[in-house]
Amino acid sequence: MKLTVWTYEGPPHVGAMRVATGMKGLHYVLHAPQGDTYADLLFTMIERRNHRPPVTYTTFQARDLGSDTAHLFKTACLEAYDRFQPEAIIVGASCTAELIQDDPGGMSETLGLPVPAIPLELPSYQRKENFGADETFYQIVKTLAKPVEKTARVTANLIGPTGLGFRHRDDITEVTGLLMEMGVEVNVVAPMTARPSDIARLGAAHFNVLMYPETAETAARWMEREFDQPYTKTVPIGVGATLDFVAEVAKLAGVEPKLDETRLRMPWYSASVDSTYLTGKRVFLFGDGTHVAACARIARNEMGFEVVGLGCYNREQARLIRSVAKDFGVEPLITDDYLEVERRIEELAPELILGTQMERHIGKRLGIPCAVISAPVHVQDFPARYSPQMGIEGANVIFDTWVHPLVMGLEEHLLTMFREDFEFYDEAGASHHGHKAKPRPVEDTRPGLDPGPQVATNSEAPDQVRGTGSIEVVWLPAAEKELKKIPFFVRGKARRNTETFAAERGVAEISVDTLYEAKAHYAR
Amino acid sequence: MTDRFAPPPSRGCSNTPVLKERGQHEVFCGLTGIIWLHRKMQDAFFLVVGSRTCAHLLQSAAGVMIFAEPRFATAVLEETDLAGMADAQEELDRVVTELLQRRPDIKQLFLVGSCPSEVIKLDLAKAAERMSAQFAPHVRVLNYSGSGIETTFTQGEDACLAAMVPVLPASDARELLLVGALPDVVEEQAIGLLEAMGIGPIRVLPAPNRDSEYGVGPNTVFALTQPFLTDTHAALGRRGARHIAAPFPFGEEGTTQWLWAIAQEFGVSPEKFAEVTEKPRARARKAIAQASEVLNGGSVFFFPDSQLEIPLARFLTRECGMQAIEVGAPFIHREIMTPDLDLLADGPTLAEGQDVDKQLERCRAARPNLTVCGLGLANPLEAEGMTTKWAIELVFTPVHFYEQAGDLAGLFSRPLRRRALLQQEAAE
Ligand code: SF4
Ligand code: SF4
Numbered sequence: 001m002k003l004t005v006w007t008y009e010g011p012p013h014v015g016a017m018r019v020a021t022g023m024k025g026l027h028y029v030l031h032a033p034q035g036d037t038y039a040d041l042l043f044t045m046i047e048r049r050n051h052r053p054p055v056t057y058t059t060f061q062a063r064d065l066g067s068d069t070a071h072l073f074k075t076a077c078l079e080a081y082d083r084f085q086p087e088a089i090i091v092g093a094s095c096t097a098e099l100i101q102d103d104p105g106g107m108s109e110t111l112g113l114p115v116p117a118i119p120l121e122l123p124s125y126q127r128k129e130n131f132g133a134d135e136t137f138y139q140i141v142k143t144l145a146k147p148v149e150k151t152a153r154v155t156a157n158l159i160g161p162t163g164l165g166f167r168h169r170d171d172i173t174e175v176t177g178l179l180m181e182m183g184v185e186v187n188v189v190a191p192m193t194a195r196p197s198d199i200a201r202l203g204a205a206h207f208n209v210l211m212y213p214e215t216a217e218t219a220a221r222w223m224e225r226e227f228d229q230p231y232t233k234t235v236p237i238g239v240g241a242t243l244d245f246v247a248e249v250a251k252l253a254g255v256e257p258k259l260d261e262t263r264l265r266m267p268w269y270s271a272s273v274d275s276t277y278l279t280g281k282r283v284f285l286f287g288d289g290t291h292v293a294a295c296a297r298i299a300r301n302e303m304g305f306e307v308v309g310l311g312c313y314n315r316e317q318a319r320l321i322r323s324v325a326k327d328f329g330v331e332p333l334i335t336d337d338y339l340e341v342e343r344r345i346e347e348l349a350p351e352l353i354l355g356t357q358m359e360r361h362i363g364k365r366l367g368i369p370c371a372v373i374s375a376p377v378h379v380q381d382f383p384a385r386y387s388p389q390m391g392i393e394g395a396n397v398i399f400d401t402w403v404h405p406l407v408m409g410l411e412e413h414l415l416t417m418f419r420e421d422f423e424f425y426d427e428a429g430a431s432h433h434g435h436k437a438k439p440r441p442v443e444d445t446r447p448g449l450d451p452g453p454q455v456a457t458n459s460e461a462p463d464q465v466r467g468t469g470s471i472e473v474v475w476l477p478a479a480e481k482e483l484k485k486i487p488f489f490v491r492g493k494a495r496r497n498t499e500t501f502a503a504e505r506g507v508a509e510i511s512v513d514t515l516y517e518a519k520a521h522y523a524r
Numbered sequence: 525m526t527d528r529f530a531p532p533p534s535r536g537c538s539n540t541p542v543l544k545e546r547g548q549h550e551v552f553c554g555l556t557g558i559i560w561l562h563r564k565m566q567d568a569f570f571l572v573v574g575s576r577t578c579a580h581l582l583q584s585a586a587g588v589m590i591f592a593e594p595r596f597a598t599a600v601l602e603e604t605d606l607a608g609m610a611d612a613q614e615e616l617d618r619v620v621t622e623l624l625q626r627r628p629d630i631k632q633l634f635l636v637g638s639c640p641s642e643v644i645k646l647d648l649a650k651a652a653e654r655m656s657a658q659f660a661p662h663v664r665v666l667n668y669s670g671s672g673i674e675t676t677f678t679q680g681e682d683a684c685l686a687a688m689v690p691v692l693p694a695s696d697a698r699e700l701l702l703v704g705a706l707p708d709v710v711e712e713q714a715i716g717l718l719e720a721m722g723i724g725p726i727r728v729l730p731a732p733n734r735d736s737e738y739g740v741g742p743n744t745v746f747a748l749t750q751p752f753l754t755d756t757h758a759a760l761g762r763r764g765a766r767h768i769a770a771p772f773p774f775g776e777e778g779t780t781q782w783l784w785a786i787a788q789e790f791g792v793s794p795e796k797f798a799e800v801t802e803k804p805r806a807r808a809r810k811a812i813a814q815a816s817e818v819l820n821g822g823s824v825f826f827f828p829d830s831q832l833e834i835p836l837a838r839f840l841t842r843e844c845g846m847q848a849i850e851v852g853a854p855f856i857h858r859e860i861m862t863p864d865l866d867l868l869a870d871g872p873t874l875a876e877g878q879d880v881d882k883q884l885e886r887c888r889a890a891r892p893n894l895t896v897c898g899l900g901l902a903n904p905l906e907a908e909g910m911t912t913k914w915a916i917e918l919v920f921t922p923v924h925f926y927e928q929a930g931d932l933a934g935l936f937s938r939p940l941r942r943r944a945l946l947q948q949e950a951a952e
Contacts, residue, residue, distance in 0.1 A: 001602060001616065003598075004576070004597060004600045006583055007583060010576065010577070010580040011577045014580065033553065033639050035554075035555065035639070038581045039580075039584075041899035041900050042584060044899060044903045044904060045899050045902075050904060050907030052901070056548055057549070058548070059549045060673065061674075062673040065643070095575035096640055096672075099640060124575060125575065125606055
């Protein structure tokens, strides 16, 4: 039994729904109680889909248990076929149905449906949403994809995009464009946009572009074995990764690498002087393994940030994240416990979080800016405008998105200069954000006056005693006051550096001198 | 007192045959009630014993309201619990002990059953009893089921309140008990009006915290503020308390009838009643008239959701000039619903249970001006050109009593006003 407050991933049948909802002409018959229909709203509300997910829930009740749940399943299956006339059906059980062991797969075989019925075994008490999507797509491919002749021209399949995916809709367009420039046509995009009849001709492509290993890696490996289709290992998120991807595709397709960079603005934006202030900003990354690994590279190499920590919630990618963490010299955090992530962020006190919907809320609570880089996301991360993460435009979008929550460069300099001014002071917030500026408490502005007991600002932990390693370090009041004079967006870093500096030297009390000694020590 | 309203219909819906359907439902389970209950009871914690699905449901229903540490959580059953490798009761003890250590502010803990915990027959009543003994007097542990195989959406609140009734102390005091978890502002308005008539003492179930609890007994009379509280109604009956039957307090008419039923019980004179209610009634009337301009003459179709459908159909037909085509409810409890059914003119189809695909066909064929439905159906229907009101907002928003009557009408009129407002084609 595990106490869970918020979850990064839903149950595996939600992963199956993401595959089914992305596809067309496929129907999912799910043996489940009525309350499980909540999952529809993920698609109709969060993703704003204009149609119901193609899912029939058998809706068994307590009074059906032990008597007639199997019959209910059969009826639901037959009626769903009659009503929706799908080209194929997937069948499975939710967590509750798994316990009553009706065997939907076995039953569906006996129904004599005129279309393939694909049984799903998704262990609800062991695995989660991403596994569910990956396994479902694999089963669909395994059942429906047949060996076919390769297309005359060089083609590729794009595999991985699903319903409810973070920017999958726009990544498809972007990657299709990247391939087109090199003369590689797209054979099938799946699961998103594909019909079961399209799945049947997956084998015609010369290779696969594995866009999201989370949802399609098992299928990619199977097709590599069965159809002799190699698949791409680079996920083209970021400028460097996009260039690597182009090179990888060129090799697989036997063509010249080609990338039209006329619309690529990200490297210049990052190099221009207004971005100087981004240098060494301490960032923490958390999300699914694929996005975190790609974004860590961008953060360090393309934005000039300092990555102080990273991790992922999906254990399937733990290996990848461990190796990335090793390369970055940080401790990887592999967990799906929201509270553990929050603790780590509090400990590291980064200046920017790159995370999911959950970290957005952690950031809000701790007063740390956050940009979203990975599922799970909420309605505002399904924007109306074109905003991919992959390819050239993806890089541009990422620059804008990550910089947005921060105070602008020029503004940061001005704030540092005028930080004693009572109106133009740091916690008034960034000028491009809609929030109301908080006026500075009056007593703060008068030098020499004891400000009295102060409520700690939300960007710092309220306690004055913090453990760093084995030594307890205490802030003397004067040093604490001096710390407050440092602009809030670098204060967390100053606090941490000073504490580390003190702890390393066995200094138990931090004075104003310690603060400035540490500052000199870390000056770059 | 109710002379201002249209006379009751010569034929209400009390005897209308009900269309009973059995097929796919498109509704939440009772766990959802935790989202508003935990805000209402400030010293309570709700621990769902269930699966990852249950945790995900709570999270999805809570939407963006992600608090750092809300007063609810799910003890997710794992393979080891199911395979009998770990004793589920012992595991539960461990989880609860840890939780209570971390949250010393908790004074009541609800163990909430789910489909998986019921299917494996995990006895939460036994667990609650054992834990109550262990953690008394500081923490009281109760249990109820919010499972989707037993409860639909708002029935979770009913099950929770019903679980609290047996542990209330016995009392012979003549007191009025208002039953139902309402937003504070609404609750205070109701109490204000009743006290102005000289009625009291007034108690509320659920009480905001354990310290403000009271007793019940044969001299307790109670009024329900929500139509889905049928088990709670029965539980209070078993304690000897008596129910004051009335239409539910939605709109000017519902609120007036509801208050008048209580006023009569406490011997309030018609003059006093008029004096207290006159001004808020006039305000409600005016607000409804303004908000319901676009509703007037339109038709409405209800998909089953919260059990509020019948009282709301009564409000929309009698006070906003609408015509009801179908009123679907997950359950129709005659005993509690009769006063509202009497006022709802015969005509609409009354449906209980659901077969969502068939119901969608009826709805498309009827082309109502407004469809009241759940979140899973709203956008798909809008995309087909139908105007919808998502029903869950009716449960989360303050809509009871006089001062909210205009807001209630506004919840229904806004989607229609919006559709009329948007002009998204070229000028020529
Ligand atoms: S319907 Fe059952 S399994 Fe599903 S969320 Fe509700 S209680 Fe949990
Ligand atoms: S401006 Fe403020 S509210 Fe708007 S997105 Fe940025 S942080 Fe959020």
